[in-house]
Amino acid sequence: MLYLLRLEWKKLNKQIAFRLFVIFYVLMLPSILLTAKRLGDLPPPLMTNEVFFIFPTVWEYLGYIGNWLCFFFFGFMAIISVTTEYSYRTMRQNIITGMSRRQYFLGKLYWILAVSLFAALYYALCGFVIGFFSTETIYWHKVWQNADYIPRYFLMCFGYMSFGLFLGLLIRKTGLALFLYISYIMFLELVLRWGVHLQLFEHRSMHFYPMNATEDLVPIPMLDMADEFISKYGFSIYLQPGEAAVATLVYSSLLLYLAYRRVVYSDL
Amino acid sequence: MNVLRINGLSKRYGRIKAVDELDLTIEKGMAFGILGPNGSGKTTTLGMVLGITQRSGGEYEWFEGQYGQDYRRHLGALLETPNFYPYLNAVDNLGIVAHIKRVKQPRMQELLELVNLWHRRDSKFRTYSLGMKQRLAIAAAMVGDPEVLIFDEPTNGLDPQGIAEVRDTLQRIAETGKTIIMASHILDEVEKVCSHVAIIKNGRLLASGTVGAIISEDFLVEVAAEDMQALQQAFAQDARVNKAELQEGQLLLHLQEEVPPAALNEWAFSKGFTLSHLRVVKKSLETEFLEITSSDR
Numbered sequence: 128m129l130y131l132l133r134l135e136w137k138k139l140n141k142q143i144a145f146r147l148f149v150i151f152y153v154l155m156l157p158s159i160l161l162t163a164k165r166l167g168d169l170p171p172p173l174m175t176n177e178v179f180f181i182f183p184t185v186w187e188y189l190g191y192i193g194n195w196l197c198f199f200f201f202g203f204m205a206i207i208s209v210t211t212e213y214s215y216r217t218m219r220q221n222i223i224t225g226m227s228r229r230q231y232f233l234g235k236l237y238w239i240l241a242v243s244l245f246a247a248l249y250y251a252l253c254g255f256v257i258g259f260f261s262t263e264t265i266y267w268h269k270v271w272q273n274a275d276y277i278p279r280y281f282l283m284c285f286g287y288m289s290f291g292l293f294l295g296l297l298i299r300k301t302g303l304a305l306f307l308y309i310s311y312i313m314f315l316e317l318v319l320r321w322g323v324h325l326q327l328f329e330h331r332s333m334h335f336y337p338m339n340a341t342e343d344l345v346p347i348p349m350l351d352m353a354d355e356f357i358s359k360y361g362f363s364i365y366l367q368p369g370e371a372a373v374a375t376l377v378y379s380s381l382l383l384y385l386a387y388r389r390v391v392y393s394d395l
Numbered sequence: 396m397n398v399l400r401i402n403g404l405s406k407r408y409g410r411i412k413a414v415d416e417l418d419l420t421i422e423k424g425m426a427f428g429i430l431g432p433n434g435s436g437k438t439t440t441l442g443m444v445l446g447i448t449q450r451s452g453g454e455y456e457w458f459e460g461q462y463g464q465d466y467r468r469h470l471g472a473l474l475e476t477p478n479f480y481p482y483l484n485a486v487d488n489l490g491i492v493a494h495i496k497r498v499k500q501p502r503m504q505e506l507l508e509l510v511n512l513w514h515r516r517d518s519k520f521r522t523y524s525l526g527m528k529q530r531l532a533i534a535a536a537m538v539g540d541p542e543v544l545i546f547d548e549p550t551n552g553l554d555p556q557g558i559a560e561v562r563d564t565l566q567r568i569a570e571t572g573k574t575i576i577m578a579s580h581i582l583d584e585v586e587k588v589c590s591h592v593a594i595i596k597n598g599r600l601l602a603s604g605t606v607g608a609i610i611s612e613d614f615l616v617e618v619a620a621e622d623m624q625a626l627q628q629a630f631a632q633d634a635r636v637n638k639a640e641l642q643e644g645q646l647l648l649h650l651q652e653e654v655p656p657a658a659l660n661e662w663a664f665s666k667g668f669t670l671s672h673l674r675v676v677k678k679s680l681e682t683e684f685l686e687i688t689s690s691d692r
Contacts, residue, residue, distance in 0.1 A: 134494050142482055220478035223445050224495045224535075225468035395447040 131234035132241055135208075138217075139238075144207050148200040152246065157253045159192045160185075180261030183272035185254050187348035190276050193250050194345045197284040201246060202308055205239055205291030210301040219395040232390045236383065239288035247281035279344040279368055282375055286341030289379035296386040312338045331362040337382075340366060340374035396423045397459055398543050398574050399444060404453035406439050406598070413439045414598040416453065421576060421591075423542075426569045428585035428592040428606070429578040436598035437578035438475055441547055445472055458542075468496050471536030472545035477528040481521035485512055485531055488520055489538055498539035506534040510564060526557030533564055543574040550584060562587060613637060613649040616659060619672035629666050645672060 139145045166176045179188045212218040221231055254277075258270065291308060298304040316336050324333040334343065343366040356364040366374065399421040406414040414436040421427045429437050442448030444455045445467065457466035479488040486503055493501035507513040510530035515523070523531065529549065536544055549565060550558040565588050569575055579585050585592055586606060593603040602609050620626045627646055630639040638649040648659075656673055663670050 130494075134491065137487070137491050137494060138480060141487070142480075215480060216476065216478040217480055219447050219474075221495060222447050223467065223472045223474055224492050225465075225470075226495055227464065228446075392449065394442075394449055 128233075128237055131230060132237050135234050135238040139208060142211075145204060148204045152196050152200045153249065155196055156189070156193055156250065157257065160189050160253075160257065163188075177261070180257050182258040182262050182265065182269045183274075184348070185258040185261070186273040186276040187345075189250065189254050189257065190280055190345040191348055193246070193280060194283060194342060197246055197280075198287050198312065198342075201239075201242055201284055202287040202291040202312075203305060204242065205288040206295040206304045206308060207301060208238065209235060209292060209295035210299060210304055213299040214301065222395060228391045229387075232387050235292055239285060239292055243281050243284040243288060246284045247277055250280050251277045275368065276345060279372065282372055283341055283344040286338075286344070286375040286379055289382050290338065290341075293382035293386045296389050325360075329360055334364075334366045335370075335374055337374070337378035340371045340378060343371040344368065344375060397421070397456075398423050398425075399455065399457055399576070400459075401440075401444065401455045402453055404440065404443060404455055405451045406436070406443060406448065407451045412598050414443070417595070417598065417600055419593055419600070419603065421574070423574055424572060425591050426575040426589040427577070428589035429576065429595060430580070430582060430585050430592055431578075431595040432580055435580075435596045437580075437595065438547055439598070440595075441472070441474055441545060441576075441578055445470070445474065445545070447474075468539075469541055470543045470545060471538065471541040472547075473529075473532040473536050473549060474545070474547045475551075477532030477535075479520045479528070479531065479535075482519060484519050485516045485534075488531065489535055492535045492538045496539040496541075501538050506537055509537070509567075510534045511560070524557075526553050526560065529553060529557065529561060530564065533561070537568070543576065544568065546575070546577045548579055549577065550579075550581065613651070614653045615676040616648045616650060616654070616656065617645045617672065617674045617676055618648060618659070618663070618670055619645045620663070620668040620670050622668070626663070626668055629663075629668065633662075647676070 160179060163176050163179045178184045209218070212221075218231065222228060226234075255270075259265065262269075290312075291304075294304045294308050298307065316338050320333045320336055320339060334340070346365045353364045365371075397420055399419070401417055401419040404414055404417045405412065417436075417440060429440070431437050439448060443450045444457070458469065462469055480491070483491075485507060489501060489503055489506065503516070504513060507516055510533050512527060512530055512534065515527065520528070520531070533546070533549070536546070546565065550561050553561060562584060565575075565577070569588050575588065577585065577588060589606055591604065592606050592609050594601045594609065618626065618630075623641060623644070623646060627639050627641060630636050630646065630648055635650055635652075635654060636648050637651055640647050640649075656675060660670055660673055
């Protein structure tokens with residue numbers, strides 16, 4: 128495993144796109160949240176901006192920002208890490224040089240696991256630091272109250288990256304894969320869920336779509352709209368974290384299995 | 396020892412048979428040329444035995460199966476184009492090759508000096524000229540000193556100087572006694588580097604054997620005299636002449652070995668012919684190759 132991870136590191140650490148994505152993520156995750164320091168009084172139910180920074184709610188707000196950043200930067204990174212290998216024909220060369228196709232796929236899988244781990248650990252670090260300096264009196268049970276957000280965050284990032292890896296290996300073209308990635312997550316799945324599924328069956332199964340499950344691991348922390356939704360349809364706008372986790376694992380496994388078959392059985 | 400044995404290997408793309416029931420055996424120490432026009436199935440064949448193109452039928456075995464599926468790490472291959480990470484320099488790119496081959500201490504300097512790129516080792520791959528890229532690919536193929544080297548059209552797209560440099564490098568490698576498998580559509584290249592050759596066309600094997608046996612080495616002389624028919628009859632009876640054929644008003648003699656033109660002239664005169672034309676023909680090997688490949692379909 129380390130052998131394959133070191134190989135991926137050698138391939139990618141000097142790639143400009145990779146460096147930019149990491150730098151943007153590292154800078155933007157805390158700084159976007161901290162821009163809220165400039166906000167003064169807020170309308171109810173928040174009242175003050177304090178809720179963004181203190182334990183335990185810092186996990187929710189920071190997590191939601193990270194949700195967007197992971198969707199963009201790490202999803203894109205997963206796509207680009209394979210589509211560029213098709214366009215440079217280096218994937219084919221790696222195999223000729225001596226890797227097995229299975230090893231090649233495992234290298235990519237370990238890579239997205241490692242990046243997701245990095246993303247989640249950095250999220251945990253930022254959460255702790257911001258929470259620590261913003262909360263007046265620290266109660267440890269409050270700090271840990273929402274700490275299940277850390278593994279959920281990891282799984283969310285892994286979910287986006289699995290989808291990215293799947294599209295990259297399937298489509299092979301950077302531009303088209305990125306276009307499908309964005310348009311599926313931002314438009315197509317929303318249309319399917321709200322425009323088709325909800326109209327046909329008013330049932331909470333409308334939430335069990337792959338990328339929605341991933342998103343719901345770290346959901347929007349505004350509860351207003353959520354309450355409105357419950358009173359109208361009789362079920363929550365979000366999946367339970369456990370359901371979202373299981374759904375993400377199932378979908379990711381399926382997508383990765385299909386990607387694996389693509390690597391093993393196609394002409395390169 | 397057999398390095399590679401191919402048995403009935405086939406590849407179909409829909410209705411098209413790119414490779415059709417190909418059989419080949421390549422032994423250790425051979426410099427084996429696979430010769431064929433563009434689109435004859437050379438690259439497809441190499442792609443299949445390297446495991447990047449799925450085969451439709453048949454089988455192949457490397458090193459008599461002694462490395463199992465892990466045989467590629469014991470090969471060095473350059474297939475079609477040189478493929479490297481454009482944003483990495485020569486040393487980093489070779490480092491990746493060495494990592495995949497699990498070579499602990501690749502002799503970077505030695506390899507890059509062999510292909511004359513040591514002075515450009517810190518330049519990014521994308522800044523290289525085509526010839527330099529090709530030479531880096533040759534260096535990459537040699538990382539870890541593999542038992543067998545495979546080159547597919549190694550001089551494709553290069554300018555004359557680049558071609559000369561690459562051929563020179565290949566000849567030096569061949570002289571070290573390594574097994575080399577080289578696909579090419581340029582006969583001259585194969586003849587310079589290889590000891591054995593297989594000629595394929597439309598995915599089928601036309602001929603295979605030593606370079607000398609496949610490519611006729613007759614000494615050719617063109618002659619003409621007033622009575623061509625009588626001249627032909629006279630030369631056809633001479634034991635030194637394999638074949639005497641009339642071509643465009645001249646008689647082409649295929650001689651078993653080199654004969655001084657003066658001796659031929661003297662001989663003809665002794666038989667009562669005054670030669671009006673006498674020319675030693677350097678038959679181009681390319682013509683020979685075209686003859687072999689066009690005789691079948």
